[in-house]
Amino acid sequence: MEVTNLSDDLMTKEVIADPHGYYRQLRAADPVHYNERWGGWILTAYQDVVDVLRDANRFSSDRMGFLAQELSQEEQELIAPIFKILSYWMVFRDPPEHTTIRLLLNKHFTPLAIERYRPMVKKIVQKTIQKSIAKGQIDFIKDFAYEIPMSVILELLGAPDLDRDKIKEWSEKIGVFFFIKADEPRRREIACEGINELVDYLTPLIEQRRERPGIDLISLLISAEEAGSLTYNDVLATCVLLVFGGHETTMNLIANGTLAFMQHPDQWEKLQKDPSLLKKAVEELLRYDGSVKSTVRWAKEDVMVGGKQIKKGERLLVSLSGANRDPQQFNNPDGLDITRDPNLHVAFAHGIHVCLGASLARMEVEESFLGMISMLKCPKMIPGTDLSYYPSLVHRAIKELPVILEPIN
């Protein structure tokens, strides 16, 4: 097994710029690889990824529980705000606590339930495109991709007037916690600041809803608290999770998808000629360059994965992007094919933690591209642009995407 020429450093400029190339080599050489530097197993083959994600009995998501084991009491106290909120995030919990929150929220995020937000998203997209056309040249991320998901999540929380720029700033600080960034020694402190600020901002809103309930998600969470099925910590943490999880991932997908089209203008034209391909196209963008590259699980017992012995307590970096380009599962995996069907990608994960916001994100991305293909020629990158990505193991996030937009006459 030839793995010696692949470094275990996942944060090099090359790997951050082209994770797919790295994971392609790793999958071919050693699909269940022990990465000394990260201190855990890296899974890049589709079947192994799916097997682990669908098996919550043997693989835990209890990130904060396992982190607590690694830290001294003192270190834990230093980052108490992180523990106080993130320990209650459903995404980091195992059954049965996970099940309670998931079943409560799921009915508000079903494919059918989110349809009621489609007309609103359509309007936001149209307005944003018109503004962008007027400028001609935009930073696609800041001027376009960011606007849509942020407006939608605030609408769901029944709080469209919250300060978006502040929320974005705090979310970015919280995001630092998920970066495995050797060059940011303050990453935990920064995340604490972000959490404290977001919590201080959301708390009065929660209390206001307790006094005067509406039909929004915050009111729903409070009524579950009052009925005894959730705790106050669950309510607060879930609000933070929805705000945090609800915009950046979707923003990045809209950006990554636009870049993919710019690199494959034939696929843009195909969609423009036949907009009935829209839903399939969005699935393909998720598979081709999804915005969440990986997630983590911990073995709850000694277990075999892809022929390797994993020991109880060891952690696994489950590469969603790796699985999504596995030639064993997808024909021509490195090609963009908006007609691909079936396309059972793992961009939203699989199993019990499959993204709660998946239908919402799909709808937002559909409406974004539907708006674009109806009003615009395939965007063009400004020549000389040096594309770079934030150094994260988790997010696939372009820093800036300067483009030229031209309306269809």
Added chain:
Amino acid sequence: MSKLRVTVNHNKCVGSQLCVQFLPAVFKLNEKGQSVIITTKEIDQQSIISTAEQCPQCAIKVLDADTGEVFFPPAELEF
């Protein structure tokens, strides 16, 4: 009341277990972690449709066994 046919599309199912949580008498997971039907006997149309609605992938289809009429999902939700 018409007889129901319920199918789970394994090119769509991601093994969220949501259908199993809502209707454990009807759905269970197979060895691959995907949902399969145990039986649809004695299950009323309303509860099966509201469970199918919970599926994030629209993998569960509910049809009239005789006429083939689709009760869920509506065509515009399928992807």
